[in-house]
Amino acid sequence: MLEVKNLMKRFRLDNKTIKENKKKSKEMLDRREQGHWFNAVVDVSFSCESGEVLGLLGPNGAGKTTSLRMLSTALQPTSGQIVINGDDVVADPLAMRKRIGFLSGTTSLYHRLTVRENVQYFGRLHGMNEDLLETEIKKVFDLLDIHSFADKKADSLSTGMKQRANIARTVIHQPEVIVLDEPTTGLDVISAKTILDFIESYKGSDVPVVFSTHHLHEVEKLCDRVVLINEGTTQFNGTLDDFRRVSGTGNLYDVFVKLVDEKEVA
Numbered sequence: 182m183l184e185v186k187n188l189m190k191r192f193r194l195d196n197k198t199i200k201e202n203k204k205k206s207k208e209m210l211d212r213r214e215q216g217h218w219f220n221a222v223v224d225v226s227f228s229c230e231s232g233e234v235l236g237l238l239g240p241n242g243a244g245k246t247t248s249l250r251m252l253s254t255a256l257q258p259t260s261g262q263i264v265i266n267g268d269d270v271v272a273d274p275l276a277m278r279k280r281i282g283f284l285s286g287t288t289s290l291y292h293r294l295t296v297r298e299n300v301q302y303f304g305r306l307h308g309m310n311e312d313l314l315e316t317e318i319k320k321v322f323d324l325l326d327i328h329s330f331a332d333k334k335a336d337s338l339s340t341g342m343k344q345r346a347n348i349a350r351t352v353i354h355q356p357e358v359i360v361l362d363e364p365t366t367g368l369d370v371i372s373a374k375t376i377l378d379f380i381e382s383y384k385g386s387d388v389p390v391v392f393s394t395h396h397l398h399e400v401e402k403l404c405d406r407v408v409l410i411n412e413g414t415t416q417f418n419g420t421l422d423d424f425r426r427v428s429g430t431g432n433l434y435d436v437f438v439k440l441v442d443e444k445e446v447a
């Protein structure tokens with residue numbers, strides 16, 4: 182189980198931004214800007230049980246990537262708690278990193294290695310023995326439909342193939358939690374579907390999956406839980422059915438717009 186409690190991240194603004202901000206009126210400034218500081222994530226809390234898929238939504242700049250980077254130990258929170266199966270991520274990020282599979286927008290492959298060699302490399306880095314590694318490669322390549330290009334060099338792959346290989350690399354070590362930042366952005370329908378089916382394969386397993394997306398149909402198809410972040414704060418945290426009920430129509434697009442508009446006038 183993954184638990185996130187009152188997560189906060191404050192960045193120090195660079196001098197140029199501070200200078201520019203001084204010229205702006207209060208209305209022009211993001212409400213999260215405070216002098217020399219920008220509170221990218223103000224207060225984010227949610228939990229995701231094993232075998233659940235949680236969709237993280239929010240407008241551009243809401244704080245999704247910053248939150249996911251904290252979950253994956255890539256960024257240290259300013260304050261707050263992240264707990265995986267009872268263990269504190271913030272207290273021991275190095276040890277906990279091994280237990281998390283994180284796909285970010287910058288996850289990539291060694292271009293001159295084949296997909297198989299890349300995934301083997303990352304598996305060995307995680308200390309997997311060769312038998313387990315081969316078993317897992319077969320399983321993950323089946324699920325992500327990678328076999329047909331497994332022995333091609335990474336730099337010869339299409340965007341969709343690369344992303345599937347990136348995901349294979351991310352999950353090869355059997356992490357306890359999977360965190361995917363916009364896994365289907367920029368992909369064609371078939372590659373995106375393969376990735377969504379892959380995420381779905383974790384349902385009912387002992388692994389919670391958290392992914393961020395701007396595609397509401399993905400949330401509709403896959404998610405047990407939905408979290409909507411706006412201006413760095415959790416604005417909705419509940420089941421997909423509860424999320425639907427926020428608007429009278431039950432349409433996720435209407436719910437998203439209603440929640441974001443409410444915040445803007447608040």
Ligand SMILES: Nc1ncnc2c1ncn2[C@@H]1O[C@H](COP(=O)(O)OP(=O)(O)OP(=O)(O)O)[C@@H](O)[C@H]1O
Nearest residue numbers: 192193219221239240241242243244245246247248
């Ligand atoms: N290192 C940093 N220094 C200052 N501000 C930052 C830094 N990193 C992120 N931000 C700001 O924090 C806010 C949240 O960014 P983040 O990337 O988490 O948003 P997001 O919800 O993932 O957006 P998108 O949907 O556009 O990817 C943005 O306004 C961004 O400019």
